[in-house]
Amino acid sequence: MSLVLWMAVRGRLSTRDRIHKYDPRAVTTxxxxxxxxxxxxxxxxxxxxxRAIWTQLLNxxxxxxxxxxxxxxxxxxxxxxxxxxxxxxxxxxxxxVAVYHIWRERNCRIFEGTKKTISxxxxxxxxxxxxxLSSINLKDHPLIDLNWNVxxx
Ligand SMILES: [Zn+2]
Numbered sequence: 252m253s254l255v256l257w258m259a260v261r262g263r264l265s266t267r268d269r270i271h272k273y274d275p276r277a278v279t280t281x282x283x284x285x286x287x288x289x290x291x292x293x294x295x296x297x298x299x300x301x302r303a304i305w306t307q308l309l310n311x312x313x314x315x316x317x318x319x320x321x322x323x324x325x326x327x328x329x330x331x332x333x334x335x336x337x338x339x340x341x342x343x344x345x346x347x348v349a350v351y352h353i354w355r356e357r358n359c360r361i362f363e364g365t366k367k368t369i370s371x372x373x374x375x376x377x378x379x380x381x382x383x384l385s386s387i388n389l390k391d392h393p394l395i396d397l398n399w400n401v402x403x404x
Pocket of ligand 1: 284
């Protein structure tokens with residue numbers, strides 16, 4: 252999961268816009284929305300599929316959408332999400348898990364021909380986050396419970 256985020260932040264995943272540079276015959280359309288050019292920025296933030304997932308996640312943790320594009324968000328998060336404060340750790344976890352699941356759904360659609368709904372992917376993300384957070388002691392950090400809703404059903 253961390254490797255996917257590391258590569259996504261550096262723009263190194265094999266998105267269709269990158270593949271097209273080496274193979275002009277390659278399909279460039281995003282497989283999640285079947286409309287726009289697939290780039291890192293589109294795939295993880297601008298795509299209607301991804302944006303719907305982020306909206307569900309942000310609603311789940313009662314946090315507003317910051318309106319940033321992918322590159323601006325990564326730059327912002329890199330400068331603001333520092334240290335090992337449990338709230339920061341939780342936010343990083345949300346980003347890591349969401350990017351991983353969006354990338355996995357994209358790959359499943361391309362290579363396996365399977366297709367999950369926005370709701371199924373969003374719930375997979377939340378389940379994964381909940382499982383990971385179960386190992387963090389939240390007793391001293393009630394804000395996580397309030398703002399990130401990790402103990403909700
Ligand atoms: Zn798309």
